[in-house]
Amino acid sequence: MAKNIIVPAVKGTREFYPEEMARRNYIYEKVREASQSFGYQEWDAPYLETLELYAAKSGEELVKEQAFTFKDRGGSQITLRPELTPSLARMIAKKQRQLVYPLRWWSFGPFWRYERPQKGRSREFFQWNIDMLGPNSPEADAELIAVAAKFMQSVGLSPELARIYINNRGLMDSEFDKLAIPTESRLMVSNLVDRRSKMKADAWEKYALEAGLSEPQLDGLVALLENKDIWKEWDDLVRLFTALDALGVSDYVEFDPNVVRGLLYYTGTVFEAFDVSGSVRRSILGGGRYNNLLADVGGDPLSAVGFAMGDVVAGIVLEENGLIPEFEPSPAPVLVTVFGEEFSAESYALSAELRAAGINVSTYPEVTKMKKQFKFANKMGMRIALIVGSDEVENAEVAVKNLMSGEQVKVARAQVPEEIQKMLASD
RNA sequence: GUGGCUGUAGCUCAGCUGGCAGAGCACCUGUCUGUGGAUCAGGAUGUCGCGGGUUCGAGCCCCGUCAGCCACCCCA
Numbered sequence: 001m002a003k004n005i006i007v008p009a010v011k012g013t014r015e016f017y018p019e020e021m022a023r024r025n026y027i028y029e030k031v032r033e034a035s036q037s038f039g040y041q042e043w044d045a046p047y048l049e050t051l052e053l054y055a056a057k058s059g060e061e062l063v064k065e066q067a068f069t070f071k072d073r074g075g076s077q078i079t080l081r082p083e084l085t086p087s088l089a090r091m092i093a094k095k096q097r098q099l100v101y102p103l104r105w106w107s108f109g110p111f112w113r114y115e116r117p118q119k120g121r122s123r124e125f126f127q128w129n130i131d132m133l134g135p136n137s138p139e140a141d142a143e144l145i146a147v148a149a150k151f152m153q154s155v156g157l158s159p160e161l162a163r164i165y166i167n168n169r170g171l172m173d174s175e176f177d178k179l180a181i182p183t184e185s186r187l188m189v190s191n192l193v194d195r196r197s198k199m200k201a202d203a204w205e206k207y208a209l210e211a212g213l214s215e216p217q218l219d220g221l222v223a224l225l226e227n228k229d230i231w232k233e234w235d236d237l238v239r240l241f242t243a244l245d246a247l248g249v250s251d252y253v254e255f256d257p258n259v260v261r262g263l264l265y266y267t268g269t270v271f272e273a274f275d276v277s278g279s280v281r282r283s284i285l286g287g288g289r290y291n292n293l294l295a296d297v298g299g300d301p302l303s304a305v306g307f308a309m310g311d312v313v314a315g316i317v318l319e320e321n322g323l324i325p326e327f328e329p330s331p332a333p334v335l336v337t338v339f340g341e342e343f344s345a346e347s348y349a350l351s352a353e354l355r356a357a358g359i360n361v362s363t364y365p366e367v368t369k370m371k372k373q374f375k376f377a378n379k380m381g382m383r384i385a386l387i388v389g390s391d392e393v394e395n396a397e398v399a400v401k402n403l404m405s406g407e408q409v410k411v412a413r414a415q416v417p418e419e420i421q422k423m424l425a426s427d
Numbered sequence: 428g429u430g431g432c433u434g435u436a437g438c439u440c441a442g443c444u445g446g447c448a449g450a451g452c453a454c455c456u457g458u459c460u461g462u463g464g465a466u467c468a469g470g471a472u473g474u475c476g477c478g479g480g481u482u483c484g485a486g487c488c489c490c491g492u493c494a495g496c497c498a499c500c501c502c503a
Contacts, residue, residue, distance in 0.1 A: 310503030374463035
């Protein structure tokens with residue numbers, strides 16, 4: 001069949017055939033609903049940015065190893081955006097005095113990272129970003145977590161399926177102080193904590209000692225990571241959980257001292273949502289409070305909290321839990337068949353009439369056997385087929401066949417739009 | 428960047444110690460000359476990822492390469 005060699009798609013990209021496109025749009029739609037229900041405004045930034053923008057704050061790995069960069073014709077280093085936050089910071093900084101606070105913004109768009117594709121990771125992906133800027137309160141943090149919970153709930157991810165795990169960097173730092181872990185070791189300890197769930201206990205302990213922890217520090221760290229009640233000693237967390245309770249999302253949230261988040265810029269609350277039992281061990285979404293970012297990029301200090309969700313992991317989790325809505329191939333539920341050459345004008349006129357009545361309609365675009373036309377309607381998941389043949393034209397009627405039930409009735413031509421609307425509304 | 432697994436029909440895959448390239452599904456035609464989704468009958472379909480090597484002979488063995496998947500790293 002394929003005599004010619006098909007040029008392959010770029011590694012790590014995904015091709016969106018209609019079925020995949022429907023899934024992507026479904027996620028986008030639910031993201032929009034959740035964001036807007038809390039009053040967040042949709043915005044977007046350029047997809048192309050200068051490499052310089054990321055140098056200021058993003059991790060080295062992200063910029064040096066994972067950015068897609070190229071020189072444009074003028075010689076500037078251009079990057080396909082690997083994340084959104086630096087663009088957000090710039091756009092806020094540029095209009096910092098004109099914007100209205102608390103500022104609530106959300107965005108859903110493409111991002112690129114040059115990394116090895118694997119389960120839950122591609123080189124081109126979509127990401128939901130949502131942030132609140134201005135306030136610095138546990139209640140603001142709780143709102144973002146509630147937005148995440150609302151999204152999860154709206155796509156059918158119940159608390160039994162997915163959960164949001166919460167911690168606070170301030171609490172951890174204060175505990176690290178008590179264990180006399182020096183500031184320069186904090187990053188190492190964060191990585192250690194991150195890795196704990198992926199390693200066997202004894203291997204992890206050995207690794208921790210090799211990384212420079214003393215025996216008492218290790219014991220203290222383990223005790224800390226297993227203490228599910230320590231949040232009660234941290235005022236911000238007490239307020240956060242109180243607010244989450246009031247927001248009605250306490251079923252979705254859980255304190256977990258093991259959540260530290262790799263990124264350096266988080267300053268307070270951090271959280272991450274995971275599939276409770278699925279095969280993806282990656283986070284569905286993650287975020288937290290980052291109060292220093294605006295000042296770091298040259299703006300006036302401004303507090304912020306937000307999170308990001310990639311569409312790849314989210315899509316896998318929904319898929320594995322059977323939560324993707326059934327795909328309807330044709331956006332038009334009605335097919336107008338073409339009976340023969342001499343009747344095609346009738347069919348097109350009828351189609352136009354139905355469209356004018358607000359009904360989505362496809363007309364079969366060539367003259368062929370009825371069998372083929374019906375087969376097409378069936379495969380496209382259409383619900384109604386119309387026939388305008390010699391008998392029908394003679395009697396000013398249209399044969400209306402319900403493809404779900406198989407029933408077929410003759411309807412007076414003038415009544416057709418109304419009849420179809422009734423049929424479409426009935427199920 | 429490191430390591431492992433896999434590339435055979437449109438899809439999912441089988442293919443024995445190296446010996447004529449297969450199945451199921453999907454597709455097309457007919458049974459049914461105004462009607463789909465069921466049954467039955469028939470039919471078409473291949474750069475065995477690509478390049479080289481070994482061999483009388485390679486889908487199978489060896490080397491290389493590309494791609495996909497999985498894990499690590501990092502992270503959405």
